[in-house]
Amino acid sequence: MDQADSIAGEQKRIEDDFALLEDTRDKYEFIIELGKELKPMPDEQKIAANLVRGCQSQVWMTAELDPASGRLALRADSDAIISKGLVALVLRLYDKRLPAEILANPPDVFEAIGLGRLITPGRSNGLYAMVNRVRQFAEGFGQAAKA
Template structure:
């Protein structure tokens, strides 16, 4: 499945929910399923600036793909990380760069997140794209 297909699948899943309270709960539940993030990776280099919550993203190249690990100390932000991981994790850098975050508008996340959470989400996306652009070069 491509990143584009992962976005479409996510949008379809969110369509099953009638209201944003259910969608928030789904996002939170996704965050609870994130793999454990090693304490040794909670370094200043991995910390995302611009997030109200503490967020760390670590990446490494594994063959032709970029593998990301991430965590947050906030439930909803952990869920947003899970959304990003579902779309961008374990994909080639060129595919990440070529896949704009259309899901933000399609899901309505920008409209339904607080300004600080929206800023944090954009900071996480900025890091993912920066890493992918650097690795694709």
């Protein structure tokens, strides 16, 4: 699936996707499918330095700045399929975005689609830990670009 031109546009797409799903089981199956579609991260990147702290499962995340576009290229993976699906949602929002755009757009869509009521509190904490990690990357690369 192509990504929307803006984070706000992608949030709308995610809301639309979840609006089509009638019950909790359908929503879980959708998240699992997103996880299955996520490109695996190479094993050599699954190291302690790339672990996202605060997740119940192991979630690894890396970021690189594309010097030509100034956009972040994010990669992530998890050893648990639900966490993998959640990180896929995070990447849908923030991959290939400018650091300033990431920092200006909190993931309000997760509350809008009722994700907090759908997943366990531990998974919810992990989801926001993933978002915080992306924001840390954006802050770091954004400051480096100003230097």
